[in-house]
Amino acid sequence: MAKDTKEKILTAALDLFSQKGYEGTNIRELSTSLGLVKSGIYKHFESKEAIWDALLDRMIAYYGERFGSSEHLPPVPDSTEEFIAMTMRMVELTIHDEQIVKTRKVLTLEQFRDDRARELATKHFLTGLAEMFRQIFAGMMDKGLICRDDPAMLAFAYVTPISALIHLCDREPEKTEDAIGKIEAFSRHFIATYGVK
Amino acid sequence: MAKDTKEKILTAALDLFSQKGYEGTNIRELSTSLGLVKSGIYKHFESKEAIWDALLDRMIAYYGERFGSSEHLPPVPDSTEEFIAMTMRMVELTIHDEQIVKTRKVLTLEQFRDDRARELATKHFLTGLAEMFRQIFAGMMDKGLICRDDPAMLAFAYVTPISALIHLCDREPEKTEDAIGKIEAFSRHFIATYGVK
DNA sequence: TATTATAGTGATCGAAAGGTCACTTGTCAA
DNA sequence: TTGACAAGTGACCTTTCGATCACTATAATA
Numbered sequence: 421m422a423k424d425t426k427e428k429i430l431t432a433a434l435d436l437f438s439q440k441g442y443e444g445t446n447i448r449e450l451s452t453s454l455g456l457v458k459s460g461i462y463k464h465f466e467s468k469e470a471i472w473d474a475l476l477d478r479m480i481a482y483y484g485e486r487f488g489s490s491e492h493l494p495p496v497p498d499s500t501e502e503f504i505a506m507t508m509r510m511v512e513l514t515i516h517d518e519q520i521v522k523t524r525k526v527l528t529l530e531q532f533r534d535d536r537a538r539e540l541a542t543k544h545f546l547t548g549l550a551e552m553f554r555q556i557f558a559g560m561m562d563k564g565l566i567c568r569d570d571p572a573m574l575a576f577a578y579v580t581p582i583s584a585l586i587h588l589c590d591r592e593p594e595k596t597e598d599a600i601g602k603i604e605a606f607s608r609h610f611i612a613t614y615g616v617k
Numbered sequence: 618m619a620k621d622t623k624e625k626i627l628t629a630a631l632d633l634f635s636q637k638g639y640e641g642t643n644i645r646e647l648s649t650s651l652g653l654v655k656s657g658i659y660k661h662f663e664s665k666e667a668i669w670d671a672l673l674d675r676m677i678a679y680y681g682e683r684f685g686s687s688e689h690l691p692p693v694p695d696s697t698e699e700f701i702a703m704t705m706r707m708v709e710l711t712i713h714d715e716q717i718v719k720t721r722k723v724l725t726l727e728q729f730r731d732d733r734a735r736e737l738a739t740k741h742f743l744t745g746l747a748e749m750f751r752q753i754f755a756g757m758m759d760k761g762l763i764c765r766d767d768p769a770m771l772a773f774a775y776v777t778p779i780s781a782l783i784h785l786c787d788r789e790p791e792k793t794e795d796a797i798g799k800i801e802a803f804s805r806h807f808i809a810t811y812g813v814k
Numbered sequence: 815t816a817t818t819a820t821a822g823t824g825a826t827c828g829a830a831a832g833g834t835c836a837c838t839t840g841t842c843a844a
Numbered sequence: 845t846t847g848a849c850a851a852g853t854g855a856c857c858t859t860t861c862g863a864t865c866a867c868t869a870t871a872a873t874a
Contacts, residue, residue, distance in 0.1 A: 425821080439729060443641040447862060459864080460822050468862065529726060531788050532636060538788055546781055573806050576799075580781040581774055584743055591728050591735055602773075609770050613810060622851080643831060656834080657852050665832065 426464045428454055430478055433471050438522035441529040442472055476536050479523055483540065487548050494552075496559030500611045503560065507607050508600075511582065515589050515596060524590055545587075549579040566614045574614060581606050623661045625651055627675055630668050635719035638726040639669055673733050676720055680737065684745050691749075693756030697808045700757065704804050705797075708779065712786050712793060721787055742784075746776040763811045771811060778803055 432453050436445040447468055451458045465471045486492055494510075497503040514520050527544055530537040553575035560566045566574070585599040585606075629650050633642040644665055648655045662668045683689055691707075694700040711717050724741055727734040750772035757763045763771070782796040782803075 441638060441640060441726070441730075443638060444730070446860080448860085456821090457823055458862090459824075462863070463821055466863095525729060529638070529729070532722060532726070533638075533641070541788060542785060546785060570806070573803065576803065577774070577778055577806070581777040583781060584777040588739060588743060591738060606770065606773065609767070609774070644833090645831080653851090654853055655832090656854075659833070660851060663833095 425454075426474075429461060429464055429471065430475050433475050434519070434522050434526065437472075437475070437529070438525035442468075442533070472534075475526075476534070476540070479526075480536070480540060482523075483543065483548070487543075487552065490555070493555060496556055496563065497565070498563070500565055500615045503556075503565070504604065504607045504611065507582070508604055511586070511600065511603055515586060515600070521590060524586075528587075528590070545583055546580070549583065550575045553579050564616055566611070567616050569614065578607075578610055622651075623671075626658060626661055626668065627672050630672050631716070631719050631723060634669075634672070634726070635722035639665075639730070644668075669731075672723075673731070673737070676723075677733070677737060679720075680740065680745070684740075684749065687752070690752060693753055693760065694762070695760070697762055697812045700753075700762070701801065701804045701808065704779070705801055708783070708797065708800055712783060712797070718787060721783075725784075725787070742780055743777070746780065747772045750776050761813055763808070764813050766811065775804075775807055 429450070432450055433445070436450055436453070439445075447461055448458045450471075451461045461471075465474065494506055497506055524544060527537050527541040531541040532538070550572070554572045557566065557571040557574045557578075561568050561571060582603050585603050589596045589599050626647070629647055630642070633647055633650070636642075644658050645655045647668075648658045658668075662671065691703055694703055721741060724734050724738040728738040729735070747769070751769045754763065754768040754771045754775075758765055758768060779800050782800050786793045786796050
């Protein structure tokens with residue numbers, strides 16, 4: 421029950437921090453959103469900063485679980501069409517999973533203030549995805565699906581445009597449909613460019 | 618002299634907001650950084666929010682000046698090498714010009730809170746650059762420098778990876794050199810892919 | 815049943831926030 | 845020289861912030 425409340429606090433904190441940032445969020449609001457009074461929070465965390473630290477711990481752990489090991493690497497697709505489908509599945513997930521969206525927003529807002537957020541932001545936004553697709557592209561080259569090239573460069577060139585549109589969705593959710601369409605169009609164009617005919 | 622102070626306040630506000638965000642900045646700090654006392658600010662702006670509004674006005678005006686008209690469009694290059702050189706010149710400027718860096722940071726930090734920041738962020742980070750390069754690519758296709766393709770798609774595919782690395786520099790300035798190298802490598806790879814041999 | 819640890823309450827604190835106001839200083843036009 | 849106005853000062857106001865503490869309710873354990 422204690423642990424339950426602690427988790428609820430972190431979830432509520434993620435929600436508020438992702439909207440207003442760390443500084444913009446106050447403890448009173450956080451506690452009332454959970455149906456308890458301000459001082460109740462301090463039975464579970466000793467300070468506002470302790471909440472922030474725990475939240476970052478959770479985000480880092482979650483990221484490590486999902487992207488840390490190569491076990492979670494999606495299988496190398498057997499066709500370019502399958503590759504596009506896989507991309508779109510991943511995009512849909514990352515755009516619609518609220519927890520992931522909020523995590524991205526928090527990292528965006530706190531990247532200049534907190535060193536761990538800074539580091540995690542780079543992983544989330546750039547290096548993590550790029551490394552993952554580097555491996556996928558290397559595999560696809562072996563299978564003869566795309567032409568031989570530097571897989572790291574291709575991954576970078578593939579991942580960053582998609583990432584830019586994901587950020588656009590975070591910022592302007594009403595453009596989500598457009599963005600998803602654009603991602604698919606980009607993905608097809610990419611395959612048209614680098615795919616083996 | 619009055620106008621001078623007003624401008625100085627906005628410049629100091631840009632500096633602080635870009636580091637700590639709007640909420641994280643207090644006007645006592647802002648005023649002492651200018652060598653005056655807190656209440657002095659209120660001789661020039663009626664509230665903290667008025668400073669924010671004026672700052673956004675200035676950013677919007679500045680953006681309109683530089684990117685609004687097609688007069689400021691850089692000339693279509695006469696060779697792919699010139700194209701790369703032009704890209705690198707633009708990148709160096711946008712990474713090292715403090716005002717521009719701070720503007721990007723502020724927009725990053727306030728994009729979820731303020732509608733005008735949201736809109737300007739999308740222009741700065743995505744649509745503005747993409748539109749500019751769409752025109753450049755269209756011109757380069759006419760000159761036979763790059764192969765015929767959808768110029769908007771190429772611009773999007775060219776601009777977003779560079780933008781991602783610029784954001785990386787904003788977040789982790791110690792990686793600036795690496796990032797610039799990577800931008801040039803990407804630019805050359807891009808030309809190797811789409812340039813007419 | 816008595817004990818004890820824990821979750822939650824409400825009053826309260828000091829610090830810091832944004833903002834106001836009467837006042838002083840400095841500058842320029844008449 | 846003087847009057848007027850803008851620029852800047854310092855004391856003070858109210859509100860809100862994060863945080864503390866004595867207290868109560870609850871529920872599991874000995």
